[in-house]
Structures are given as structure tokens and as C-alpha cells.
Amino acid sequence: MSNSNTPSAREKRSTYYDVLGLARHEDRQPLSKDDIKAAYRRALLLHHPDKAHGGVLRRASGHPTPLYSIDEIVVAYEVLTDPEKRAAYDQALDHEGLPGIRGWDHYKGTHVGVESYDLEDLDYDETENMWSRSCRCGDEHGYALTETDLEKESLNGEIYVGCRGCSLFIKVLFGLAET
Missing domain, CATH: 1.10.287.110 (DnaJ domain)
Structure with missing residues (x-):
């Protein structure tokens, strides 16, 4: 319904x-x-x-x-x-x-008021294998992304991440290490 x-x-x-x-x-x-x-x-x-x-x-x-x-x-x-x-x-x-x-x-491709961060600016949780950052809405891990998320956007070198607690977005810049 x-x-x-x-x-x-x-x-x-x-x-x-x-x-x-x-x-x-x-x-x-x-x-x-x-x-x-x-x-x-x-x-x-x-x-x-x-x-x-x-x-x-x-x-x-x-x-x-x-x-x-x-x-x-x-x-x-x-x-x-x-x-x-x-x-x-x-x-x-x-x-x-x-x-x-x-x-x-x-x-x-519009995202209003988006702040940009480098991947190393985000906190990394080894047990969850996840990067996160707090949001101004109060969610301590509002912006969260995984290695899978990064792989999907590997050609762009940037990813927009929405807060799970509000409507804000951040842009995360990154580069994949060649193996």
C-alpha cells in the first residue's frame, strides 16, 4: 500500500x-x-x-x-x-x-552545500571495515562508506555520501592504490 x-x-x-x-x-x-x-x-x-x-x-x-x-x-x-x-x-x-x-x-549532479574531504580525513573502523564521519545533525557515524562503495566509484576518484540521519551529503575524494 x-x-x-x-x-x-x-x-x-x-x-x-x-x-x-x-x-x-x-x-x-x-x-x-x-x-x-x-x-x-x-x-x-x-x-x-x-x-x-x-x-x-x-x-x-x-x-x-x-x-x-x-x-x-x-x-x-x-x-x-x-x-x-x-x-x-x-x-x-x-x-x-x-x-x-x-x-x-x-x-x-546537484548537491547543495557539499563539503569535500579526503578519505584519510574519515575515521576507519577495522572491525567493521568501514570509513565514517560525524554529521552536524548529531549522528556520530552519519556518513559511512565501505571498500565496495569506493570500488564502484573507482574511475571517478570521488563519491557522494549521504548522511543516514538527515538530508546532507559530503564528497569524499580518494585514489585506489595499484597492486
Whole structure:
């Protein structure tokens, strides 16, 4: 049984216009940077994590509204205020059928506020054969990766690692030793 407010259901139907609460209509007057900035500020206040109740917001009408992360709001603002990014995004929505906000992030390689670390900056646990780093959300081992994770990204020399306790990411740079 699928809940319509789960992230995967939300991501398939949400756009950056939805995240900021803006209408996307080419037949109307185009959105100005001031319009987008005002919507961005409203979205930050509306979707603040302290206002969440089970991952959804309740409107005065009683209808649930998906809760968007601060990262999703920031990326939506960055894309919609940049004319080139916005044109590419609109074209993708019209023609490519991207699966919503997460699909665009993945498509463009977007990770907001990502800090970079070298692999040796992470703590290594020999018994677990795992590298980890604490996150500012309080999870002592929030960012964790294994040798298998590194092997999968060996050609890139970097890997994005999501915190298991929140929505933050870090980028870990590494090189594989030749044997």
C-alpha cells in the first residue's frame, strides 16, 4: 500500500515550481527574480523542519502538502533564478519527462552545500571495515562508506555520501592504490 505523501510519490509529480509554490505558465507575464525570491523565502518559512508532522504539512483546508527539504528549496531557487538553468529545466520538463525534483538533481549532479574531504580525513573502523564521519545533525557515524562503495566509484576518484540521519551529503575524494 503506497502513501501518496511518500518522497518517491512526491518526487514524481513535483517540480521546482511546486517546491517554491509558483505557477509555470508561459502565457502569463514571466516570473521576475523578485517573484522567485519572495516565493523562496515563503517556502523556507513554510517548510521549516520544525513545522513537519510526519513529513507533511497541513494547510488550513486540512489537505496535506508535501514537506520539501531546505536543500530542495535552495536548488529550486538556484535553477529558477538562473535564466540558462531555468530554460534547460523547462525544456527538460516539456520534452524529457524527468521524474521530478530528485530526477533533475541527479541529472545535473546537484548537491547543495557539499563539503569535500579526503578519505584519510574519515575515521576507519577495522572491525567493521568501514570509513565514517560525524554529521552536524548529531549522528556520530552519519556518513559511512565501505571498500565496495569506493570500488564502484573507482574511475571517478570521488563519491557522494549521504548522511543516514538527515538530508546532507559530503564528497569524499580518494585514489585506489595499484597492486
